[in-house]
Amino acid sequence: MLGMSSSLINKYNVAGPRYTSYPTVPYWNQETFSLNSWKSSLIQSFNESNANEGISLYIHLPFCESMCTFCGCTKRITKQHSVESIYINAVLKEWSLYMELFNARPIIKELHLGGGTPTFFSPENLNRLITGILRRAKLADHYEFSFEGHPNNTTKEHLQALYDVGFKRVSYGVQDYNIKVQKAIHRIQPFEHVKRATELAREVGYTSVGHDIIYGLPFQTIDHVKETILKTKALLPDRLAFYSYAHVPWQKGNGQRGFKDEDLPSAQLKREQYELGKKLLAEVGYIEVGMDHFALASDTLYQSMAEGNLHRNFMGYTASKTQAMIGLGISAIGDSWYGFAQNEKQLEAYYHLLEENVLPVYRGHILNEEDLVIRKHILNLMCRFKTSWSDKSLYFNNLPKVLNKLTEMEHDGLVNINSNTIEVTKKGQPFVRNVCMAFDLLLQRNQPNTQLFSMTV
Structure with a gap:
């Protein structure tokens, strides 16, 4: 084995988003x-x-x-x-x-x-x-x-x-x-x-x-x-x-x-x-x-x-x-930072709306204040493997629950948690999607009955 125990893989190999956005499309x-x-x-x-x-x-x-x-x-x-x-x-x-x-x-x-x-x-x-x-x-x-x-x-x-x-x-x-x-x-x-x-x-x-x-x-x-x-x-x-x-x-x-x-x-x-x-x-x-x-x-x-x-x-x-x-184009997703919008996936529907001079959007999401804060944390983790709430604007009410969910990952050596920062360790970087899932309040509040995402490992 090259650097990772099978017990960690078995423990953390669950279905989870790749976090090209937050909230993720199903939510x-x-x-x-x-x-x-x-x-x-x-x-x-x-x-x-x-x-x-x-x-x-x-x-x-x-x-x-x-x-x-x-x-x-x-x-x-x-x-x-x-x-x-x-x-x-x-x-x-x-x-x-x-x-x-x-x-x-x-x-x-x-x-x-x-x-x-x-x-x-x-x-x-x-x-x-x-x-x-x-x-x-x-x-x-x-x-x-x-x-x-x-x-x-x-x-x-x-x-x-x-x-x-x-x-x-x-x-x-x-x-x-x-x-x-x-x-x-x-x-x-x-x-x-x-x-x-x-x-x-x-x-x-x-x-x-x-x-x-x-x-x-x-x-x-x-x-x-x-x-x-x-x-x-x-x-x-x-x-x-x-x-x-x-x-x-x-x-x-x-x-x-x-x-x-x-x-x-x-x-x-x-x-x-x-x-x-x-x-x-x-x-x-x-x-x-x-x-x-x-x-x-x-x-x-x-x-x-x-x-x-x-x-x-x-x-x-x-x-x-x-x-x-x-x-x-069809299925393309736009991002205003404050909202997402996805175009029609069917070519015929896409063409029809444009013929009517209507933007061919069929679904989307407008982010609320909580979404915007969580989005920043997940973006930090995915791009820099760390995030912080030393800036009070990045603190949110459910943060203590998030930190509690990360306790086991800390015990496994995947993250370091300090008074106002979280950093993903080298050992934990392959599991960064799992770390982000601890911040994903929408996923936690509405666990899917069927599999929505690919496996994290």
């Missing part, structure tokens, strides 16, 4: 949410933050030519590329509806294209999308544009077209290089394809190339993870997401039914896979950043962590913070 309060309340919260946030830090944009491009059975994202499987122009027109229409809310041109600090498969779209259409967005906005001094590329279909033309409109960072979904694992998750992509896509990005001028690797996949062994990490080391991407497969086959619309539960590694084996991967990555200079992320010291993600500026939102860990984030 959003629909009764206090409306489209008007979302608009008001976003206008407030925009007025407070646009001039001094700008805003972020997440654009969801949902189309894929085939279904990957490890994926829990919202997607539409098709080989008909005629869908591209219609979808881009809709996203630009949605952006124009948001523009009507603001009294100044948005200053874009961060923009990310996710999916689905963004490189399903032609280089020309991607260029048209971004050009259309930027036509009505300004750029922050130090902006960062990034996109998710599929190694099998990302061409030099894709990379160049996006580079020409400001993209300098790309992440490629690698998952695992073993052919048996790839067949199980329906994602066949040889190492040569990843190598080609990585080298092309650097040739074009991208300053940060990332790889996404998953452990805990069906049929995956320790040797498979070792092989994948060793091949990854040969390419030396600037940053890595090395994260646990989130098995949530009950969620509507995902494809996680291409294998049996017994085909998945045990919690113990998953942890061994992670500890080995972490060890091999450290040997060539990768530094762990937050939870499940690694970066070279030259990458902005590490630099942000070192400076205490690391941020986490629905895009995962980001090197910079903006208070307001707008989500465009």
